Amino acid sequence: MESDAHLAKAPESEPSVPPPPFLTTAAVAILLTDLAGVVTYANPCAEALYGRPLIGLPLSGLASPYSRPDQDRAFRAVLNGGSFDSILEHLIKGERCVPVHLIMSPAYDEHNRLQGVSCFVHNVDDMMRFQRSLQHERDQFEAILESATDAFLMLDSNGHTALMNSMFGRLFNISRLSLVGRPIGEALRNLPHLPAKLVGLLLTLSQNAYHTEAGTFEIGTPKQRVLYWYTAPVYAPDGAPMGRLFTFRDVTIEREVDRMKTEFVSLVSHELRTPLSSVLGYAEYIIEGDAGPVSQEVLECVQTIHNNAERLTSLINDILDLTRIEAGRIELRPNWCDLGQVVRKVVEDVRPIINRRHQHILEYIPEGLPAVWIDSERIGQVLTNLISNASKYTPERGTIIIELGVVDDLEALPPGATDDVHVPCALVTVQDTGYGIDAEALPHIFERFYRSEDAQRRRIQGSGLGLTVAKSFVELHKGHIWLQSEVDKGTAVYFTLPISEGN
Amino acid sequence: MSYILVAEDDSDIQVLVRRKLEGAGYTVRATAYGDEAIQLACGERPLLLLLDVQLPGVSGLDVCRYVKGYYENTPPPVIMISAKGQQADVDAGLDAGADDYMIKPLVLRELVQKVQNAIQNS
Numbered sequence: 034m035e036s037d038a039h040l041a042k043a044p045e046s047e048p049s050v051p052p053p054p055f056l057t058t059a060a061v062a063i064l065l066t067d068l069a070g071v072v073t074y075a076n077p078c079a080e081a082l083y084g085r086p087l088i089g090l091p092l093s094g095l096a097s098p099y100s101r102p103d104q105d106r107a108f109r110a111v112l113n114g115g116s117f118d119s120i121l122e123h124l125i126k127g128e129r130c131v132p133v134h135l136i137m138s139p140a141y142d143e144h145n146r147l148q149g150v151s152c153f154v155h156n157v158d159d160m161m162r163f164q165r166s167l168q169h170e171r172d173q174f175e176a177i178l179e180s181a182t183d184a185f186l187m188l189d190s191n192g193h194t195a196l197m198n199s200m201f202g203r204l205f206n207i208s209r210l211s212l213v214g215r216p217i218g219e220a221l222r223n224l225p226h227l228p229a230k231l232v233g234l235l236l237t238l239s240q241n242a243y244h245t246e247a248g249t250f251e252i253g254t255p256k257q258r259v260l261y262w263y264t265a266p267v268y269a270p271d272g273a274p275m276g277r278l279f280t281f282r283d284v285t286i287e288r289e290v291d292r293m294k295t296e297f298v299s300l301v302s303h304e305l306r307t308p309l310s311s312v313l314g315y316a317e318y319i320i321e322g323d324a325g326p327v328s329q330e331v332l333e334c335v336q337t338i339h340n341n342a343e344r345l346t347s348l349i350n351d352i353l354d355l356t357r358i359e360a361g362r363i364e365l366r367p368n369w370c371d372l373g374q375v376v377r378k379v380v381e382d383v384r385p386i387i388n389r390r391h392q393h394i395l396e397y398i399p400e401g402l403p404a405v406w407i408d409s410e411r412i413g414q415v416l417t418n419l420i421s422n423a424s425k426y427t428p429e430r431g432t433i434i435i436e437l438g439v440v441d442d443l444e445a446l447p448p449g450a451t452d453d454v455h456v457p458c459a460l461v462t463v464q465d466t467g468y469g470i471d472a473e474a475l476p477h478i479f480e481r482f483y484r485s486e487d488a489q490r491r492r493i494q495g496s497g498l499g500l501t502v503a504k505s506f507v508e509l510h511k512g513h514i515w516l517q518s519e520v521d522k523g524t525a526v527y528f529t530l531p532i533s534e535g536n
Numbered sequence: 537m538s539y540i541l542v543a544e545d546d547s548d549i550q551v552l553v554r555r556k557l558e559g560a561g562y563t564v565r566a567t568a569y570g571d572e573a574i575q576l577a578c579g580e581r582p583l584l585l586l587l588d589v590q591l592p593g594v595s596g597l598d599v600c601r602y603v604k605g606y607y608e609n610t611p612p613p614v615i616m617i618s619a620k621g622q623q624a625d626v627d628a629g630l631d632a633g634a635d636d637y638m639i640k641p642l643v644l645r646e647l648v649q650k651v652q653n654a655i656q657n658s
Contacts, residue, residue: 303619311548317644318552323559348642527629 043439052076062154065140066092070108073149082156084126092152097122097130104135111137113151120157131158184281187267190274192216192239204281205231206254228252235279238264242274249284259285282414291360298356302349309349312342337455351498355481365408365509372437372459372530373398375409379416380435384419391429394420397436405459405530411506412530418499419463419526425493426524436462439532447527449515458512458529469520478516479504503528540651541582542566543573543599544617545591549642553586556644557651570594577603582612584655586647587634589618589625597632604633613654617642 052074056063062079064087066072074089083095096104100121109118117137122130133154140151178185184201188194202208205227212220217239221232230250238244247263250472261282267275318324320332327335357363387394403420416435423433440446441457470478474485477523482497507514507528516527540557542552545568554564562583566572570591577585577599585603587596596616604611616629616637626637635657636650 306619306640307546311546311552313641314549314552314644318556321645323556323644 044294053417062152064092064152065149066152066156066472067149068109068112070105070150079154082154083123083126086410092150107137107148111139112147114139120161125156131156132161133157137465184284186212186235186279186281187276188217188235188239188279189276190242192218194220195276197263201281204258204260204283205252209481210495226254228254234262234264238279239277242266242277244491245527246343257285258283259288284305293456295356295360295362298353302353306346309342309346313339313346316342344496348496348498351502353498354502355498355505358509363509365411367406367408367510368382369404370409371409372402372405372407372412372461375407375413376416376435376437376461379413379420383417383420383424386424387433390424390427391430392424392427392429395434396434397434399438402437402459403532405509405532408506409475410508412510415503415506415528416461416463418503422495423463423465423467423524424500425495426488427465431466433466434462434464436464438462440529446518446529449517450527450529451513451515455531459532461530462525464523464525467522468520469522469524470516471520475518479514537563538583539563539565539580540586541573541577542586543570543591543596544568544588546588552644553642553647556648560648560651562651568592569598570596573599574602577612578643581607581610583658584612584651585614586651587614587616589616589629596597597628599618600629600632600634613658614652615650 052065056074056076059076060078060084063074063076064072064079065074068309070092072090072092075083082089087095092103092108093101100123104121107119111117117135119135121134121135123133123135124130125133134157136153137150140145140149142148169407178196178198179200181198181200184204185196185198186201187196193214193216195214197207197209199209207224207227211224217235221227221235228250230252234250238246238304243266245265247261249259249261251257251259261284263280263282265278267278269275269344291383307484316335319335320328336479354363368499376398380396420433420435427433438460439457440460443454443456446454446460447462468487468491471485471487474483474487477483478485479500480497481501482496483501484497488495504514507530510530512528512530514526516524516526518524540562542550542553542557542564544553544566547568550566550568554566557564561577565576565582567576568591571594573585573587573591574594576582583601587599589596591599600616604614605619611633613635614633616626616632616634617640618625618629619640626639629637635654639649639652
């Protein structure tokens with residue numbers, strides 16, 4: 034054990050030149066010791082810090098027992114020409130043990146003789162507390178990132194990897210070491226086993242500061258997976274660009290469930306359609322007279338069987354369409370089409386229904402309409418649903434109007450259009466002089482299986498899917514659909530289809 | 537004797553189609569199996585083939601391709617029948633050489649019309 038004898042209180046040293054006046058008003062605690070480590074001068078700030086007169090006390094005694102050995106060692110080193118700048122624990126006023134920033138340097142008298150050590154002391158308790166809470170926040174933040182089931186990767190504005198969570202590492206079998214802190218291009222070059230799609234995504238978007246995008250892709254290694262990705266630029270609170278964040282989510286299971294759902298619905302639909310086919314076929318056979326003459330009553334009964342079988346078929350088709358649309362499995366087969374021709378064909382097909390109700394149908398198809406890039410079968414389906422609705426919900430002898438046009442100006446759109454309609458576009462209007470739709474029913478009108486109370490009261494047949502399917506197909510074409518209606522006056526359904534310029 | 541060959545595995549539909557076509561004056565031979573359809577068609581040249589795409593074993597598409605190839609100089613007309621919504625089936629049928637197609641559920645009057653047109657055009 035080292036002897037502290039040389040640190041014991043020394044006899045009174047020679048009186049030296051008084052310290053300059055500025056030391057008394059300095060806002061940092063300043064001490065001067067003699068060669069034995071006894072305080073020979075302490076400014077008022079120091080006495081306030083330690084809460085007691087310090088002259089004659091050993092510097093060593095100011096340190097907590099924990100920090101004392103380090104401080105003593107450092108003191109001796111400073112006397113030998115070293116310096117000390119570090120944080121230690123000192124016992125300050127009120128018997129409190131706090132962290133202080135201590136700077137010690139050799140002190141020379143006016144004859145340039147080593148006379149002791151000068152000390153500057155600053156209470157850093159608050160600062161340390163603040164640092165600890167920052168660290169705590171940072172730890173919390175990291176804990177959240179680490180426990181997230183999404184994979185995160187953040188690039189700073191220089192294209193270096195700033196941050197990566199362990200989910201990212203697990204998903205792509207990459208270690209933090211190989212990415213964090215390095216420029217992304219260089220890091221990726223050293224990781225040849227990564228899926229090309231991931232590399233492509235990271236490289237292209239790391240060059241772009243502003244883009245926000247999302248998508249999905251499949252990877253085969255390390256396991257077969259479908260991943261949903263999202264990327265967006267990141268900004269500091271003051272608006273300065275900080276970099277770019279990439280998020281990846283494993284959606285393999287969701288996709289699988291979707292696929293199973295579609296398969297199930299397809300299978301069920303097929304099973305349901307097969308017997309329906311027979312019902313329709315045999316009913317038609319009787320109606321056409323191929324089974325021989327039948328009484329009027331029998332004929333009417335069989336006609337009813339046929340009608341209902343047709344309704345059922347429609348319903349199954351609609352459900353199958355909707356399920357496929359939801360699962361993202363509808364493939365449109367677009368072509369350049371003459372919208373007027375599509376309308377005329379549909380009107381021809383529905384004419385028997387219109388005639389049966391003694392209704393009038395008027396077509397306003399202007400000359401020189403530009404061709405539209407649409408799946409004519411699906412848009413035909415939309416029109417059929419709208420016209421069939423118009424007919425059903427209009428009394429006998431009512432009128433249905435179909436109008437086609439091109440809209441160049443957002444102002445020229447009929448009321449009720451949303452803000453995001455792109456012009457120029459083709460506009461189709463199907464208007465009737467029918468019962469109209471109640472204000473209460475309007476917000477629900479496109480919902481699946483929704484039938485308004487009015488429709489039910491009037492015993493109008495319908496599955497509640499016609500508008501839902503129409504909306505889905507219009508939106509798949511990147512169009513918009515909406516309606517305006519007044520009770521007892523009629524309803525107008527509008528839908529737009531984009532016209533691509535050029536091409 | 538010239539006949540129409542019908543390959544359809546749903547027996548109710550098979551019976552219905554037979555009755556309708558016989559009522560329109562044609563002779564009909566029907567089967568539920570693709571391989572039997574090939575045997576019949578190659579045994580004696582039919583006037584027309586009415587084939588469902590989905591048959592157990594050998595598919596309607598295979599029958600179409602085989603028979604068209606067998607009678608390469610005078611191929612008989614083929615009408616394919618497929619379930620609604622299977623656009624891919626329709627395309628496949630036309631690719632395999634079918635002259636026309638119908639979508640289920642069948643509208644009988646339309647069927648007779650298509651059969652008559654196809655026979656006339658060949």
